[in-house]
Amino acid sequence: MDEGKRVYFEAESDSMLTRGLAALLVEGLSGALAVEILKISPDFIQMLGLNQSLTPSRSNGFLNMLKLMQKKTLELAIEAESTTGPVTEKDAGIDGRSPGNKISEVKVLNDVKGTSPAVEIKSRKETIRQKIETMLNPVVLEVEDVSYQHAGHAGVQGGASETHFNLKIVSPIFDGKTLVKRHRLVYDALQEELQNGLHALSIVAKTPTEAEKL
Secondary structure: OOOOOEEOOOOOOOOHHHHHHHHHHHHHHOOEEHHHHHOOOOOHHHHHOHHHHOOHHHHHHHHHHHHHHHHHHHHHHHHHHHHHOOOOHHHHOOOOOOOOOOOEEEOOOOOOOOOOOOOOOOOHHHHHHHHHHHHHOOOEEEEEEOHHHHOOOOOOOOOOOOOEEEEEEEOHHHOOOOHHHHHHHHHHHOHHHHOOOOOEEEEEEEOHHHHHOO
16 A cells, blocks of 8 residues: 555466466556455456356455455555554545445455354354344344355365355444445454454444435
């Protein structure tokens, strides 16, 4: 991240195809503000027709690259906010009434393996719902388990389940908070889960006013 809070990426791979796919993301995202990068939806893969040219495995790998880049962007943004203040949508030239399909996806990696059966009395989906309801007081909450789409991927141990979730949260708690701070609230609420097998989150976080405009 440079002094103007714009993010730049570099990527390398031994595979020519993987290197080419990474180059698309590096060229497309480098120079953008964090708030812009976090708003990118994977829908552009269909728009460009890449999904028709790639095997399912390559398509998933491409999406994982995007999620990793968004994760690293979020980390940089959180660090920058702690020292210089937030980068807002106004700074990025983004209308606060951005389309609802701009889903920010952040891949959260962790090396903790396994969970304690004594702790997981409820399913992870139920636990996520309960913690978000308690800490974020949402007026709308959708929790979707999409772990089946990632079975066998790197970082997903053996037959592990309930590792990947899509979240849609509409809460007044998000009023006046940047996208980065909204994500931080969600991660803080689910910190224990992230340390015990929850591998990745796809988050839509909106205020009631923003949700009404969709």
